[in-house]
Amino acid sequence: MRWGVIGASQIAETVVSAIAALPGQQLVGVCSGSAARAAEFASQHGVAGSTTDMHELLAQPLDAVYIGSTNERHHAQTLAALDAGYHVMCEKPLAMTQPEAAEMVRRAGQRGKLLATNHHLRARPCHVRMRELIEQGAIGDVHGVQVSHAVFLRQSLQGWRIDNPGAGGGVVLDIMVHNADLLRYLLGREPRRIATFTQQFGMGKGKLEDGAMSVIEFDGGVLAQTHQSFVAANARTRLHVLGTRGTLYAVGSLSPAGDATLTLRDDAGDHEEASPTVNLYEVAMRAFVDACAGRGAPLADGADGAKSLAVALAALRSAESGRAETID
Numbered sequence: 001m002r003w004g005v006i007g008a009s010q011i012a013e014t015v016v017s018a019i020a021a022l023p024g025q026q027l028v029g030v031c032s033g034s035a036a037r038a039a040e041f042a043s044q045h046g047v048a049g050s051t052t053d054m055h056e057l058l059a060q061p062l063d064a065v066y067i068g069s070t071n072e073r074h075h076a077q078t079l080a081a082l083d084a085g086y087h088v089m090c091e092k093p094l095a096m097t098q099p100e101a102a103e104m105v106r107r108a109g110q111r112g113k114l115l116a117t118n119h120h121l122r123a124r125p126c127h128v129r130m131r132e133l134i135e136q137g138a139i140g141d142v143h144g145v146q147v148s149h150a151v152f153l154r155q156s157l158q159g160w161r162i163d164n165p166g167a168g169g170g171v172v173l174d175i176m177v178h179n180a181d182l183l184r185y186l187l188g189r190e191p192r193r194i195a196t197f198t199q200q201f202g203m204g205k206g207k208l209e210d211g212a213m214s215v216i217e218f219d220g221g222v223l224a225q226t227h228q229s230f231v232a233a234n235a236r237t238r239l240h241v242l243g244t245r246g247t248l249y250a251v252g253s254l255s256p257a258g259d260a261t262l263t264l265r266d267d268a269g270d271h272e273e274a275s276p277t278v279n280l281y282e283v284a285m286r287a288f289v290d291a292c293a294g295r296g297a298p299l300a301d302g303a304d305g306a307k308s309l310a311v312a313l314a315a316l317r318s319a320e321s322g323r324a325e326t327i328d
């Protein structure tokens with residue numbers, strides 16, 4: 001496929017490398033607000049051209065566009081790429097508001113193009129295995145989930161995430177959307193209500209939160225606790241799914257890099273499950289490329305991105321109101 005890239009960001013570097021690792025992919029051009037950054041990105045990542053004009057990029061013959069810019073730009077850039085006739089892989093959160101996200105999903109349908117959301121955690125083999133085990137009833141009926149997705153935000157990421165609400169900063173829009181999506185994926189259930197407390201613990205500026213804890217109620221009364229933080233030094237991520245007959249413990253599975261372990265604990269004791277290390281972004285991009293060619297579906301589509309955004313926005317409403325909020 002011929003690709004255009006919008007946004008010369010850090011994650012775009014990773015995603016472009018993942019695209020380049022797949023057979024038959026051609027990186028046609030990159031668009032950035034800065035000509036120098038666009039040119040440097042292009043030369044470092046094997047992208048043929050660079051521009052500061054999105055419409056110039058979209059005027060070239062392409063098949064798909066990857067959008068890796070800051071959050072407030074996703075909506076307009078996605079609509080422009082869809083209107084130009086291209087499939088879109090957009091970063092999370094899909095947009096800043098639910099009407100924007102809904103419009104993006106609708107527009108993809110109107111144009112007959114794929115819209116995917118880069119919820120890369122669905123690519124983790126241990127999460128795929130957890131979903132299978134849950135579906136097979138290996139731990140009985142799931143009643144609760146605990147997610148500790150607390151990280152220390154590395155220096156290079158301590159920009160708009162901690163000081164720019166207009167760009168969609170804050171840990172809820174950054175990390176909670178991934179937790180919300182992963183929970184929907186694992187449980188096969190929809191979230192209905194959420195109660196959230198947020199905190200500022202030295203990193204978030206102005207009103208931007210750098211930590212949040214939520215309780216989410218899913219269909220069927222399943223409760224999930226999620227913790228997302230930017231200020232947790234040396235923490236390992238944890239994902240525990242608790243059932244009426246057993247428990248699944250995943251450690252380290254929420255970090256993009258590094259090893260993860262998965263243990264199933266039931267009446268017979270602990271069983272280590274295989275959890276091979278893969279490049280999550282390569283898996284996600286391969287699924288997208290295949291889906292564009294009519295083979296299968298992207299790991300997470302636009303509607304999935306709209307739903308994870310709805311959870312995060314309800315979390316922010318709850319933190320503000322001090323009450324549980326309905327997830328629309």
Ligand code: NDP
Nearest residue numbers: 007008009010011032033034068069070071091092093118
């Ligand atoms: P960055 O902070 O690296 O870049 C964001 C934007 O800032 C870029 O698009 C670029 O604008 C501008 N920029 C980049 N470098 C500089 C610089 N040196 N000086 C000034 N401006 C600069 O963003 P991230 O990569 O952290 O995040 C981008 C998007 O990807 C977000 O939506 C985020 O939520 C998402 N994300 C998703 C991940 C995932 O695993 N799915 C992981 C990380 C991020 P321009 O485009 O105009 O050049």
